Amino acid sequence: MPTPPDFSVGQYNTAAYMNAIGWWRIAGGTHSGALLSLNNVFTSSYRNYMLKLDQFFTPSGVRTIGIQLQNASPSMTAYFWAGYYSTFTGGFGAANSTGAGMTYWVPGTAGGYSPMASTIEFFNPALALKTNIVVSGINFDAGYHMGGYHDTATAYNGFRIFNTVGDTCNFTWSLYGYK
Amino acid sequence: MDTNNETTKPQGTFYDGLTGEMVIRELTDKEISSIYYPDDKPFYLPSIEKP
Numbered sequence: 001m002p003t004p005p006d007f008s009v010g011q012y013n014t015a016a017y018m019n020a021i022g023w024w025r026i027a028g029g030t031h032s033g034a035l036l037s038l039n040n041v042f043t044s045s046y047r048n049y050m051l052k053l054d055q056f057f058t059p060s061g062v063r064t065i066g067i068q069l070q071n072a073s074p075s076m077t078a079y080f081w082a083g084y085y086s087t088f089t090g091g092f093g094a095a096n097s098t099g100a101g102m103t104y105w106v107p108g109t110a111g112g113y114s115p116m117a118s119t120i121e122f123f124n125p126a127l128a129l130k131t132n133i134v135v136s137g138i139n140f141d142a143g144y145h146m147g148g149y150h151d152t153a154t155a156y157n158g159f160r161i162f163n164t165v166g167d168t169c170n171f172t173w174s175l176y177g178y179k
Numbered sequence: 180m181d182t183n184n185e186t187t188k189p190q191g192t193f194y195d196g197l198t199g200e201m202v203i204r205e206l207t208d209k210e211i212s213s214i215y216y217p218d219d220k221p222f223y224l225p226s227i228e229k230p
Contacts, residue, residue, distance in 0.1 A: 034189035040196035
C-alpha cells in the first residue's frame with residue numbers, strides 16, 4: 001500500500017496526507033535593510049529548519065554577515081563556529097569564533113558586485129537544546145562551509161540576519177521546516 | 180519646506196510567523212547598537228572587491 005502523500009487527480013487532501021509531508025515552506029521574501037528579524041518561525045511542528053539566501057549583496061562594500069537566534073530579544077553570546085573558504089583566485093583559509101564564543105555566527109561574507117548565496121541549516125532550534133548550525137555557501141569571492149553550535153540549551157522561536165557594520169543588505173530568503 | 184535635519188536611521192524588516200505580518204520600519208537605537216561590530220575580524224576580507 002502506498003505511503004501518503006500519494007495524490008490522485010481530484011482527490012481531497014486529508015489531514016493524514018498533510019501531516020505526512022515532512023517539508024514545508026514557512027516564509028520567505030525579499031529584504032533590503034540593515035536587519036531582517038523573524039519571530040515565531042521555529043515551532044514544535046518541525047525539528048530542523050533550512051534557510052536559503054540568494055542574490056545577497058551589501059552595496060556599501062564587503063561585509064561580514066552575522067546571524068543570531070532570538071525570542072523576544074536576540075541571544076548575544078555563546079556562538080561557536082568554525083569554517084573554511086577557498087577563493088576564486090586559489091587562496092584558502094579558515095575562519096572561526098574565539099575560544100569564548102562570539103556574539104553571532106558568520107554564515108558568509110558579501111559584497112556589492114558578485115552575489116553571495118547560502119544554505120543555512122538550523123538543528124532543533126525550537127527545542128531546549130543547544131542549537132547546531134551548518135552552512136554551505138558561496139561568498140562574494142569564495143566557496144565557504146561552516147558548522148557551529150550555540151552553547152545554551154534554550155528554545156528559540158526565530159533568528160535575525162545583519163552585517164556587522166550595520167548598513168544595508170539586499171537579499172532574497174526562504175525558510176523551510178522539515179521533520 | 181522641510182527643515183528637519185535628523186539623520187534617517189537604518190531600516191529593518193520584521194516578520195511574525197504567528198500573524199504572517201511583515202513590517203518595515205526604522206531601527207531603534209538599541210537595535211542599531213546590537214548589530215554593530217566593526218572591530219570584529221573573524222574572517223579574511225580583502226580591502227578591494229574584485230569583479
